[in-house]
Amino acid sequence: MGRTSDNSFNMKLEGRKQEIIYAASILFKEKGYSAVSMRDLAKALGMKAASLYNHIQSKQEILATIIIGLAEEFTTGIHAIVKTKSTTVEKIEQIIALHIDVTLRNADGLASLNNDWMHLEEENLIYFENMRQEYEEQFRMMVHEGVVAGELKPHNIEIIIFSTLSTLRTLYLWYPNQRHIDPEILKRDMISVLLKGVV
Amino acid sequence: MGRTSDNSFNMKLEGRKQEIIYAASILFKEKGYSAVSMRDLAKALGMKAASLYNHIQSKQEILATIIIGLAEEFTTGIHAIVKTKSTTVEKIEQIIALHIDVTLRNADGLASLNNDWMHLEEENLIYFENMRQEYEEQFRMMVHEGVVAGELKPHNIEIIIFSTLSTLRTLYLWYPNQRHIDPEILKRDMISVLLKGVV
DNA sequence: GTCTATAGTAGGATAGAC
């Protein structure tokens, strides 16, 4: 499956295909990509496995569609944030908001992005790894500038990056159990906890 | 495989079995339990798949041995911490130290605990889920007491628990790339970042 | 304790009827 030879990632998918991707996201979240069979997926949709192939080319295509679309959202998002003329703290606040927004929209898909990206193949694996590395690099530069400017405490930069990103990346596991929290209040509290601590 | 009918979890394993568990931990971390075959595992150990069964009963036993042992370490650890007559902040500091210690000792195994626990079967799945729930409950009570006593800021308790645990649970992914950091300095900085924030 | 050989099952994917 070539990345440039189809249109799976950026445009809206036809109805049936979108249903398949959506059902797959849920199953992949529960058991992981490798443990979900095409028969499992078909059963969840009330059809037979063979019928899936009228809508998708392969199991691999489903995984790539889920992951690459989300990775591109994060890439686009952080580029927009970097460009703004904000303070470092404001930029980090916007990154927290970005993760919360994406999580609210597609928590299930984020499970695959976090746990099953290594099962991507060929160009998609490389493409994903490059996006992820670039994302971390943008974040790293941001934190570095914040420390130099005296906005952030002079902690080990890697620890700041790790502790912040690990929390944001795991939101997909936690938020579905906390739907009663208003998203705006969640953003405010998350910003407060991550930036100012709990003591 | 019954939990009480063998001694896999608490005592030291014979040499060859331990090598198998160790090699499996690494492979499970890289690709996940379901995507690692017994042939993959055997190849990593320079033997044939059939030979593995002279040392272990099933693939499932390997997973359970990895996960249950670690879960019991955390259970024992948090019970000891709860019993101490420390302030809440001191207890949280001890929990951070506990996670760092376990991660230093067995980062690979923690990948299975975090990502493949749902592939445990029967009693082991129930046993694990109970331990995990109890762990979170102990943590929750601790944070609650800290807020009531005025030691912790009156944030949403669930957000504090989530942000702290998500970072500690993801240490296994991060620490192997940061081996140059002295464990004691890591503990100190992690305590500072998680409790007092970065601003 | 390791091997070869293989049983028995389940996986992804395709062919062709309807």
Added chain:
DNA sequence: GTCTATCCTACTATAGAC
């Protein structure tokens, strides 16, 4: 667009020689 039937491969695990 969905189905049944099936191909081919890969999986976990066992049997039995050495």
